[in-house]
Amino acid sequence: MPRPRLADVAAAAGCSTASVSLVLRGEPGPSEATRDRVLAAAEQLGYRPDRAASLLARRRSGMLGVVTDVRSTFHAELVEELLDASARRGFDLLIGARSPARDEERAVETLIDSRCEALLLLGTSGPAERLVALDGQVPVVAVSGRAGGVDGVRVDDERGTREATEHLLALGHRDVVHVDGGAGEIAADRCRGYVAAMTAAGLAPRVLRGGHGEADGAAAAADLGGATAVTVFNDRAAVGLLDALVRAGVRVPADVSVAGFDDSPLARLAHVDLTTVSQDVPALVANALDLVVARLDGVRAERREVVLAPRLVVRGTTSAPP
Amino acid sequence: MPRPRLADVAAAAGCSTASVSLVLRGEPGPSEATRDRVLAAAEQLGYRPDRAASLLARRRSGMLGVVTDVRSTFHAELVEELLDASARRGFDLLIGARSPARDEERAVETLIDSRCEALLLLGTSGPAERLVALDGQVPVVAVSGRAGGVDGVRVDDERGTREATEHLLALGHRDVVHVDGGAGEIAADRCRGYVAAMTAAGLAPRVLRGGHGEADGAAAAADLGGATAVTVFNDRAAVGLLDALVRAGVRVPADVSVAGFDDSPLARLAHVDLTTVSQDVPALVANALDLVVARLDGVRAERREVVLAPRLVVRGTTSAPP
DNA sequence: TTGTAAGCGTTATCAT
């Protein structure tokens, strides 16, 4: 017994496929009597509409594509919130996972080929021209990543690290270094915030090469020199750094203070208890969906960027210098 | 300029849609000359095949659906490996995320409607009858979860906790408790392993109600009583427990030893440094894909379950009792 | 209110 089709339901209900289609989608038209018969027949046959066929026949798919970094717990938080928020707006979510071995472009292709109506790129660092080209095909919203030429929602990254740095300076630190996030606009922004705070305090900034992952943070531990405090690109790298410091017998925050960025679940663990910069996930998501819906409804053509305020969360990894 | 279709490419290349289709899919038939013209035309028009249409016309979709718990870093590891391994076998992956607010059944629906050829359920705890019913529609493989009536790949969970418990007993602990994973077959298995080890040692087992998340583990901290060692359902709950203990001023492992399960990235952090039971992710994934492919090729009808050996990883959270 | 039929963009069959 092959998967039942619309025609099978129509036959069983004794009406046309058109009526069945209308009933199943809750469209007005069919009478109460046919409604009942159709519903009963569909139920009895275990009918499930074929999305591929539906997509083909319809203009809209009702699906949103999300590209995430599988490894990021911060992205996992965003996805969890998106799952909820998009369902409330009647959209279904398709997740395109990217990993070191499968870059954003490939994930995007799968999503586009699956007819997603819009794309939400989490933490993208793609070059502006690629994003703009993509945006030509389908509305693109960069979430928590510097949007080069496309719609975007993000917290003020520069201000975030600036405040984190100022927090360390206020504690009395003078030799504060920054472990950056490698290439990418967000990394540059966060680095800029650090530099701004240091310069404003009349101190010389020192930036170490880092990255997005634990390993990147850990690698930077060796180059800290005499620094008494560190601001790190994100929580993951900060945890890596913390990790390396602990292994090396360095006490945190007694010897070195560390501040991260994201306020990921990781940072909240009592073991880690990381001072960090919080991004308001529900607000990020709500704004992103607003942008998507606005574009989809054709209300707006010009590019828009929403910048939310970061919030410094002081925890146990920062204290006065030794 | 609407999205170019196959017909547009055909027109530009001066041949039929059939030829274009063959060329684009690399099927033999068309001559070298038409090949070149078609490829050039497609490239020039920026043509991308429409998956929905392709799915409709084809029997197979080449897509595998994966249902994961967004919050689980262990699942993230599995997905990362799956991304690679399935691509190597020519399959594309569609991720259906489940969260507290969106259960497995809903994720499965989306995946099936998207025409996935087979489903990989990560850490499912669904009732056997539902899985079997699902398996009637599309091949289902339960990965790292007790498969009730469907194909499955998992490590020997019972043996895992049994070995962890034996490790604690060998260290000299007598009062060892287990924080279980709530309902579900895997939780029951792991609990059984603990009970077996305790019973074999002539000790009375004591099981505390737990769950899959950090909060569940943390909640169990209050009920430890005089126990000097704990085996926990998984690493996440173990980290939550660790967390609560640290906050309460209990030293680990000096006062209490803790062992987890999964060997998730979390466990490997120096801050956590959790003794745990490792599941061989690449092997889990490779076997799961083997099962899927075998079913898809119609080679096999009977149900098969692959059980891999767990591996105890002793780290810093376990030591002799105080 | 209900049914008929023309797409939607590919793939696959079957002539040519």
Place this chain on the structure above:
DNA sequence: ATGATAACGCTTACAA
């Protein structure tokens, strides 16, 4: 080797 043309399963005017 190539080109019509019929599926594929659903949506949606348009008729009845």
